[in-house]
Amino acid sequence: MQITFLGTSSGVPTRSRNVSSVALRLPQRAELWLFDCGEGTQHQLLRSELKSSQLSRIFITHLHGDHIFGLMGLLASCGLAGNVQRIDIYGPSGLNDYLQAASRYSHTHFSYPIKVHVVRPGVIYENDEFTVTCGLLHHRITAFGYRVTEKDRQGRFDIEKAKALQIPSGPIYGQLKRGETVTLEDGRVIDGRELCGPTEIGRKIAYCTDTIYCDGAVQLAEDADVLIHEATFAHQDAEMAFQRLHSTTTMAAQTAYAAGVRRLIMTHFSPRYAPGNAIELKDLLREARAIFPKTDMAHDFMVYDVPRRRAVELNKLGVS
Template sequence: MEITFLGTSSGVPTRSRNVSSVALRLPQRAEVWLFDCGEGTQHQLLRSDVKVSQLTRIFITHMHGDHIYGLMGLLASCGLAGNAQDIEIYGPPDLSYYLEACAKYSHLKLSHRVRVYGVSPGLLHEDEEFKVSCGLLKHRIPAFGYRIVEKDRPGRFNVERANALGIPSGPIYGQLKRGETVTLPDGRRIRGKELCGETETGRKVIYCTDTVFCEGAVELAQDADVLIHEATFAHQDAQLAFDRLHSTSTMAAQVALAAGVKRLIMTHFSPRYAPGNNLQLEDLLAEAKAIFPNTIMARDFMNYEVPRRLNYEL
């Protein structure tokens, strides 16, 4: 699992930061999942190492323009390029009406391979490897955070020991690899777990924006390997954060601390903290690290490999 930040500014783009979008790359299945799609996202994709041809799912947090204005253009480009795979889009119930209106007035026929699902809190998607759920955050309009959970995987199967026990190769190996108990033709019962190494714990990635500090974010982020959380304002601008229902750097750190996450990555920064101003983004990072030391600050085109649980070194 590798995260690529395509846009890390809030509200409007700057010279160095585009508006919100994050790509989650799943190389084991050659898929890309996109979270939010602000204006210019497809240009950011073209400048990155992310392959648009692998895009299969898009998750939209809410209906503000800096999170959705790039979606229709991206879908149109995917259609013109003749992308062969289905694209499933998840977001607030109004998202389907927005896309229908855009398609109608721009005279675009959306591909039949594009499917849109209105979300509500709970499980959204599950397959053999992943579960995706969402929860309500606290913003001026309905906004959802997303939780991506990689399922646990059995440890390495000990082929040498299986051979020594005289277990015939074939479908039985697959059952044992899954940890099942198998009865051999000679009557012996073999427990697959005894032939596999330690279970590999699945990773958890959480995406929370836009929101002021809320218990919904804490609940969603429980025991996460990586929490991507907005940090629009500095702590001294907390009143602005409360007025606009956004988070400060310290609020993001408090969510991470309360949820017991392993790593916090802050994003969605106000342009008011540009170089040369009294407060700069390095000040927001220092504020967050005073509460939650394992914090880093996202920048456009930053790649972050989500580590296995054995290694959380900085």
């Protein structure tokens, strides 16, 4: 699982930062998922190492322009390129109306199927490897945060150990790889878990923007390997954050701390903190790290590989 930040500014783009969009690459499935699609996202994709032909799902948090103005252009370009099979889009009520109107008035017709899913809190998508859930955030309009949970996988099967035990190859190996218990023809009972390495713990990613500090964000981010959270304002501008229902750096850090995440990556920064101003982005990072030290500040085209956790061997034996 690899995260690429395609836009990290709030409200309007700057020379160095485009508006909101984050890509999640799933190399094992040759799929690309997008979270939000601000204006210019397709240009950012072209400038990155990502392949738009792998785009399969887009998750929209809310209907403010800096999160959706790039959606129609991206979908149209994918259709003209002819290299996308299908795209499923998830978002709040009204998203389908927006796309239908844009398509109608621009006379755009897609050459591939597009399905818009109206989301509600809970599970919104699941396959054999991932579960995606969403939850309500607290913003000026209806906004959702998303959580991607990778399912746990059985550890690597030790084929050499199986051969040493003179276990006959064939369908039995498949059962043992799945951690099942098998009785051999000679009466021996083999526990497949003893032939597999440590369980590969599924990774968890939470994406929360736009929102002020709220319980919904904490719940979505609980025990996540990485939390991507907006930090539009410095702590000094907290009053403005409350008025506009956006987060400060300290709110993002408090969310990460309360949720017990392993890494916080802040994004969605106000252009007011440009170099040379009284408060700069480096000050925002310092504020957040004072509360949650494992904090990073995203920039456009930043790539983050989500590390995989492994269960401790002793846990398999019931030892804590």
